[in-house]
Amino acid sequence: xxxxxxxxxxxxxxxxxxxxxxxxxxxxxxxxxxxxxxxxxxxxxxxxxxxxxxxxxxxxxxxxxxxxxxxxxxxxxxxxxxxxxxxxxxxxxxxxxxxxxxxxxxxxxxxxxxxxxxxxxxxxxxxxxxxxxxxxxxxxxxxxxxxxxxxxxxxxxxxxxxxxxxxxxxxxxxxxxxxxxxxxxxxxxxxxxxxxxxxxxxxxxxxxxxxxxxxxxxxxxxxxxxxxxxxxxxxxxxxxxxxxxxxxxxxxxxxxxxxxxxxxxxxxxxxxxxxxxxxxxxxxxxxxxxxxxxxxxxxxxxxxxxxxxxxxxxxxxxxxxxxxxxxxxxxxxxxxxxxxxxxxxxxxxxxxxxxxxxxxxxxxxxxxxxxxxxxxxxxxxxxxxxxxxxxxxxxxxxxxxxxxxxxxxxxxxxxxxxxxxxxxxxxxxxxxxxxxxxxxxxxxxxxxxxxxxxxxxxxxxxxxxxxxxxxxxxxxxxxxxxxxxxxxxxxxxxxxxxxxxxxxxxxxxxxxxxxxxxxxxxxxxxxxxxxxxxxxxxxxxxxxxxxxxxxxxxxxxxxxxxxxxxxxxxxxxxxxxxxxxxxxxxxxxxxxxxxxxxxxxxxxxxxxxxxxxxxxxxxxxxxxxxxxxxxxxxxxxxxxxxxxxxxxxxxxxxxxxxxxxxxxxxxxxxxxxxxxxxxxxxxxxxxxxxxxxxxxxxxxxxxxxxxxxxxxxxxxxxxxxxxxxxxxxxxxxxxxxxxxx
Ligand code: MOS
Numbered sequence: 001x002x003x004x005x006x007x008x009x010x011x012x013x014x015x016x017x018x019x020x021x022x023x024x025x026x027x028x029x030x031x032x033x034x035x036x037x038x039x040x041x042x043x044x045x046x047x048x049x050x051x052x053x054x055x056x057x058x059x060x061x062x063x064x065x066x067x068x069x070x071x072x073x074x075x076x077x078x079x080x081x082x083x084x085x086x087x088x089x090x091x092x093x094x095x096x097x098x099x100x101x102x103x104x105x106x107x108x109x110x111x112x113x114x115x116x117x118x119x120x121x122x123x124x125x126x127x128x129x130x131x132x133x134x135x136x137x138x139x140x141x142x143x144x145x146x147x148x149x150x151x152x153x154x155x156x157x158x159x160x161x162x163x164x165x166x167x168x169x170x171x172x173x174x175x176x177x178x179x180x181x182x183x184x185x186x187x188x189x190x191x192x193x194x195x196x197x198x199x200x201x202x203x204x205x206x207x208x209x210x211x212x213x214x215x216x217x218x219x220x221x222x223x224x225x226x227x228x229x230x231x232x233x234x235x236x237x238x239x240x241x242x243x244x245x246x247x248x249x250x251x252x253x254x255x256x257x258x259x260x261x262x263x264x265x266x267x268x269x270x271x272x273x274x275x276x277x278x279x280x281x282x283x284x285x286x287x288x289x290x291x292x293x294x295x296x297x298x299x300x301x302x303x304x305x306x307x308x309x310x311x312x313x314x315x316x317x318x319x320x321x322x323x324x325x326x327x328x329x330x331x332x333x334x335x336x337x338x339x340x341x342x343x344x345x346x347x348x349x350x351x352x353x354x355x356x357x358x359x360x361x362x363x364x365x366x367x368x369x370x371x372x373x374x375x376x377x378x379x380x381x382x383x384x385x386x387x388x389x390x391x392x393x394x395x396x397x398x399x400x401x402x403x404x405x406x407x408x409x410x411x412x413x414x415x416x417x418x419x420x421x422x423x424x425x426x427x428x429x430x431x432x433x434x435x436x437x438x439x440x441x442x443x444x445x446x447x448x449x450x451x452x453x454x455x456x457x458x459x460x461x462x463x464x465x466x467x468x469x470x471x472x473x474x475x476x477x478x479x480x481x482x483x484x485x486x487x488x489x490x491x492x493x494x495x496x497x498x499x500x501x502x503x504x505x506x507x508x509x510x511x512x513x514x515x516x517x518x519x520x521x522x523x524x525x526x527x528x529x530x531x532x533x534x535x536x537x538x539x540x541x542x543x544x545x546x547x548x549x550x551x552x553x554x555x556x557x558x559x560x561x562x563x564x565x566x567x568x569x570x571x572x573x574x575x576x577x578x579x580x581x582x583x584x585x586x587x588x589x590x591x592x593x594x595x596x597x598x599x600x601x602x603x604x605x606x607x608x609x610x611x612x613x614x615x616x617x618x619x620x621x622x623x624x625x626x627x628x629x630x631x632x633x634x635x636x637x638x639x640x641x642x643x644x645x646x647x648x649x650x651x652x653x654x655x656x657x658x659x660x661x662x663x664x665x666x667x668x669x670x671x672x673x674x675x676x677x678x679x680x681x682x683x684x685x686x687x688x689x690x691x692x693x694x695x696x697x698x699x700x701x702x703x704x705x706x707x708x709x710x711x712x713x714x715x716x717x718x719x720x721x722x723x724x725x726x727x728x729x730x731x732x733x734x735x736x737x738x739x740x741x
Contacts (some may be wrong), residue, residue, distance in 0.1 A: 007325060029195065031195035031268060044111040045278060046130075058111065058128055064120065071098065107665075147704065151340045173302060176372070176373075178292075187657050188245035193273060194210050205261075210245045213508070217249045238468055274666075303331075307321065312348065319358060320338070323359060360437065365728075383403065396482050397596065398596040398598045408690060437716040439588065443510075445589035450519035451583070485569075514703065522585030523584060535567075543565070556560045600628050607620045621683055628703045647713075651713070721739065
């Protein structure tokens with residue numbers, strides 16, 4: 001697939017179209033659709049993490065002023081309980097709420113109160129009295145009663161992989177490292193909490209929902225309430241951050257729909273910040289062993305990466321931390337495998353670069369430990385084992401610029417000043433250290449449809465039901481569309497966020513630009529072709545004597561070379577006597593047909609200052625360099641990698657969801673105690689893209705940018721702290737207590 005786009009607009013750091021709407025408050029989020037006679041729903045969570053409801057007394061709540069209904073498992077209306085709601089990597093058997101009296105995790109919804117006002121509903125919720133039959137919660141990985149089993153496959157791909165003779169090769173390697181790395185539970189915590197506003201109009205259900213997956217949400221609701229898709233519309237024009245937690249439909253959505261159905265009035269349900277920690281997924285805790293054996297010259301002979309991640313008694317989610325390992329470095333012998341442990345926690349889910357984020361932390365720390373054991377420069381070790389083709393599949397990479405990323409990053413961070421011996425650089429009370437790590441994330445494609453309409457005034461409207469979650473989707477899609485059509489950017493509008501528009505997949509896996517962008521190009525090309533065909537067919541048209549193959553559309557002008565006629569799009573519509581023209585395109589990506597291995601690669605560089613007496617860490621420099629194919633919009637792309645790096649620094653030093661092991665309750669389910677970086681924690685970040693042309697991946701030539709930015713950051717921070725202090729911390733977050741002891 002040769003891409004012949006001209007490069008006039010693509011790459012330009014254009015401002016976001018939705019920027020002014022957001023800063024003036026005109027952008028409407030899912031909780032912001034006022035409706036007549038709207039009622040307010042408050043879900044009530046279980047206080048215990050494991051057991052059964054013995055009795056739930058809702059009398060006082062029902063009698064409270066303003067209360068409309070109180071629903072529990074005892075009186076809920078009939079709902080369908082489909083076995084699997086969404087498929088893919090997340091088995092969601094607990095997405096239908098109030099199934100029975102069983103309690104699987106703390107915070108699991110046990111009742112819904114709906115009232116005339118939010119305050120009434122909250123007060124009534126506090127009056128519900130519950131008694132439980134309580135069992136000890138399974139919270140600890142090592143709990144002897146916890147069910148432990150092999151994680152088998154992820155989107156059809158087997159997780160356990162063996163290449164060569166990994167154990168033998170490891171045992172005989174002259175230099176080896178073999179350590180355990182731990183990453184804690186983390187929560188996404190987007191600014192906008194999950195929110196749903198649902199209403200009925202006759203037989204039609206409309207749901208405004210904060211979701212990264214409009215079509216999936218509609219399908220799940222159709223399955224639960226046995227409705228035809230034509231009767232359900234899900235709308236989400238703006239998302240106030242998501243990071244994966246809005247990638248699946250969670251329990252509160254059917255609760256809200258159930259309430260609106262029972263009451264025959266619109267109902268709004270907005271989760272509280274504490275509920276964001278329990279009911280809408282999290283990044284699973286992991287415990288990973290990485291062992292690497294090498295020759296004395298640094299040639300890797302064997303890599304073993306195995307371990308455990310937590311899943312839920314309420315369903316299965318695999319945090320695929322071994323996913324990148326078999327591909328990333330040259331090694332004749334590799335073994336990767338993962339286990340799952342079912343605990344009394346909510347279901348984990350996708351969180352920014354799921355799998356790679358914790359996995360690359362462990363692998364890239366182990367590489368750094370190996371470099372130290374070999375007395376070798378960490379970049380030299382990575383270059384010594386540089387993979388020129390995918391080590392697992394044997395396929396060539398569609399493009400790979402990782403070597404250039406190492407080079408530019410090392411220049412920008414001042415790598416030549418790094419000392420191999422830890423603790424060698426000091427500035428006052430602070431020790432200075434430099435660390436680096438590889439970043440990697442696959443290029444994903446799903447499938448999408450896009451429709452385009454050419455209007456009589458020469459403006460274009462593209463439509464696809466994708467999502468604007470703060471990444472700049474509508475801006476970038478309008479850029480791609482205007483580019484392909486050869487018309488000014490302000491002639492193009494891109495509509496998204498509504499299941500009434502053509503199908504688009506979940507906005508996840510960094511696949512929106514690659515997938516929906518390809519559909520936009522496809523629709524634009526189909527429209528141009530249709531115009532040409534009609535012009536050539538039409539008697540009396542300036543092109544009636546010309547073969548369609550000889551007609552071209554360049555820079556918005558339709559010409560045939562044979563004569564000097566040149567039509568604008570508006571001229572063409574006039575010549576055809578049409579008020580407008582519509583075209584549609586469906587992408588047909590099929591991973592099974594890929595002949596290339598497609599990945600983004602990058603390099604993360606971090607400088608830290610550490611006070612060894614206080615354990616205080618300051619990240620003083622952060623440089624991320626990425627090879628990401630074409631950069632459609634320099635500004636929105638850079639924002640994504642900056643955000644990823646900030647999130648990676650938070651992961652390295654601060655973020656951790658802490659559970660009370662006796663009660664199974666989260667003790668820091670708020671933004672006061674769940675620490676995320678603030679501006680003072682973050683240095684001026686430098687994000688760079690090395691030029692990379694990739695005509696194989698898709699017609700856009702773009703690889704997707706949302707997730708790679710976080711990968712490798714935590715390892716680069718840990719490696720920098722080691723370089724500064726000689727202290728190797730293998731369990732995140734690296735809090736001061738782990739440094740000064
Ligand atoms: Mo992303 S974790 O696929 O939203």
